[in-house]
Amino acid sequence: MTPKLTVVRSGALTTVQDSGRRGHAHLGVPRSGAMDAPAMRLANRLLGNAPDAAVLETTLTGCALRPDGTVTVVVGGAPCPVTVDGRPVPWGAPVRVPAGAVLNAGAVTAGVRSYLAVAGGIAAEPVLGSRSTDLLSGLGPSPLCDGDVLPLGAPARQPALPGGAPWPAPPAELTLPLRLGPRADWFTPAALRTLTSATYRVSPHSNRIGLRTEGPPLERASTGELPSEGMVLGAVQVPPDGRPVVFLHDHPTTGGYPVIGVVAETALASAAQAAVGTPVRFTPG
Amino acid sequence: MTDGRLLDVRPAGRHALLIELPDAERTGDLLAELLRRRAAGTLPPVEEIVPGARTVLLDGVRDPEDLARRLADWDVPSRAADDGGVVEIPVRYDGPDLADVAAQWGIGADEVAARHSSHMYRVAFCGFAPGFGYLTGLPAELHVPRRDTPRTRVPAGALALAGPYSAVYPRATPGGWQLIGTMPDPAPLWDLTRDQPALLTPGTRVRFVTEDGAA
Numbered sequence: 001m002t003p004k005l006t007v008v009r010s011g012a013l014t015t016v017q018d019s020g021r022r023g024h025a026h027l028g029v030p031r032s033g034a035m036d037a038p039a040m041r042l043a044n045r046l047l048g049n050a051p052d053a054a055v056l057e058t059t060l061t062g063c064a065l066r067p068d069g070t071v072t073v074v075v076g077g078a079p080c081p082v083t084v085d086g087r088p089v090p091w092g093a094p095v096r097v098p099a100g101a102v103l104n105a106g107a108v109t110a111g112v113r114s115y116l117a118v119a120g121g122i123a124a125e126p127v128l129g130s131r132s133t134d135l136l137s138g139l140g141p142s143p144l145c146d147g148d149v150l151p152l153g154a155p156a157r158q159p160a161l162p163g164g165a166p167w168p169a170p171p172a173e174l175t176l177p178l179r180l181g182p183r184a185d186w187f188t189p190a191a192l193r194t195l196t197s198a199t200y201r202v203s204p205h206s207n208r209i210g211l212r213t214e215g216p217p218l219e220r221a222s223t224g225e226l227p228s229e230g231m232v233l234g235a236v237q238v239p240p241d242g243r244p245v246v247f248l249h250d251h252p253t254t255g256g257y258p259v260i261g262v263v264a265e266t267a268l269a270s271a272a273q274a275a276v277g278t279p280v281r282f283t284p285g
Numbered sequence: 286m287t288d289g290r291l292l293d294v295r296p297a298g299r300h301a302l303l304i305e306l307p308d309a310e311r312t313g314d315l316l317a318e319l320l321r322r323r324a325a326g327t328l329p330p331v332e333e334i335v336p337g338a339r340t341v342l343l344d345g346v347r348d349p350e351d352l353a354r355r356l357a358d359w360d361v362p363s364r365a366a367d368d369g370g371v372v373e374i375p376v377r378y379d380g381p382d383l384a385d386v387a388a389q390w391g392i393g394a395d396e397v398a399a400r401h402s403s404h405m406y407r408v409a410f411c412g413f414a415p416g417f418g419y420l421t422g423l424p425a426e427l428h429v430p431r432r433d434t435p436r437t438r439v440p441a442g443a444l445a446l447a448g449p450y451s452a453v454y455p456r457a458t459p460g461g462w463q464l465i466g467t468m469p470d471p472a473p474l475w476d477l478t479r480d481q482p483a484l485l486t487p488g489t490r491v492r493f494v495t496e497d498g499a500a
Binding site: 229 | 295296297298299300301303332333334335336337338339340341342344345410411412413414415416417419456477482483486487
């Protein structure tokens with residue numbers, strides 16, 4: 001019998017995530033998946049899991065779990081204090097949690113999202129090939145609630161990544177390399193200059209759907225309405241208030257506001273860890 | 286398409302192309318051609334083919350510049366008007382905006398059912414929620430604007446109109462469209478136990494069949 005985890009404290013928002021759903025965007029199904037994918041993969045490798053085994057993604061306040069059998073876990077991503085039955089244990093490295101003990105991933109000391117991986121992975125029921133929670137469309141497991149019981153997969157036999165691993169620090173300033181298009185021509189030349197020269201800040205209204213920003217509004221050259229069109233991960237959509245929104249993993253598959261540019265997917269992990277108020281600069285790239 | 290050329294191909298980041306077309310009809314033609322070529326194995330690997338109102342997004346493309354060059358040479362034929370099967374959707378025309386829509390159409394509320402269900406619709410694209418299809422086919426003179434104030438909750442199964450589109454809500458969400466009817470059992474619109482969870486996939490033709498609403 002593989003152990004199960006009982007959720008003792010679900011935290012502000014804790015979801016099950018893997019590498020997401022691909023190939024269903026034409027049906028209105030977002031990609032979803034871990035927002036800081038490198039953190040998910042590293043936590044899994046430290047346990048000998050497949051790189052995209054399902055993990056828990058917490059938001060700001062962590063979570064606490066109690067296994068009914070001994071399990072090995074890694075808490076990584078955004079740094080936070082980790083304890084087992086109140087005793088401090090290492091962050092970012094494998095930790096054994098005895099049956100009945102409470103593993104607590106505390107509030108982040110930097111960044112936004114911690115990743116709690118368990119040897120064997122979270123064995124939630126896959127939906128369309130993924131165990132990811134999709135908050136926009138309600139697919140996959142619901143966000144964790146206190147008292148939920150999570151099944152685990154069988155731990156892999158493959159060896160864990162030997163030794164420690166470097167965890168990137170959450171960004172003090174977020175630099176987002178951006179390529180213009182596909183609707184950059186809907187904006188004035190001044191707006192294009194503003195986008196790549198002004199400093200924006202991460203808005204408190206950011207979530208898994210989009211990184212919203214505060215800063216100078218971008219002026220449109222064309223005032224018409226854009227017929228709905230497909231949206232890619234990292235698309236920078238500009239709603240009528242002129243403040244750019246970077247589409248993250250739970251973004252809608254089609255949208256009706258013009259996309260001024262697209263942020264490279266490799267930069268989105270640091271976007272996932274940018275706390276409210278973090279300065280944001282869009283750079284050509 | 287008749288002139289043999291695609292209107293416009295725009296890069297959307299490093300791995301995607303957005304192809305813009307003159308209208309919904311040409312968009313459907315291109316979508317059908319893309320799916321045909323993918324099934325035949327002659328399309329380079331593409332992770333997502335996402336139609337929009339007047340665009341098709343190709344995402345997860347290894348070499349978008351190469352694909353853009355190839356697309357320039359494509360001759361996209363028009364679809365036959367009757368290609369593919371027809372999905373019948375049973376509905377009752379009993380929505381809370383029925384009288385408003387009837388007034389905009391200049392007919393009585395009791396005539397909306399016959400008017401709306403007399404047309405053949407086609408899924409132009411999906412979005413908003415899994416299984417939510419934007420259906421085209423309503424003649425231009427019957428297009429109605431969205432409501433001034435969106436409803437905080439539109440029930441699952443609501444048959445709704447906005448601009449050129451008709452749609453049936455697969456699940457309860459907020460929404461600003463005009464509600465003219467109800468699909469009594471909306472469960473088939475999105476059913477994860479099926480191989481194909483969405484009943485209405487892009488390109489599918491749809492006919493609304495009036496159910497006897499008398500209880």
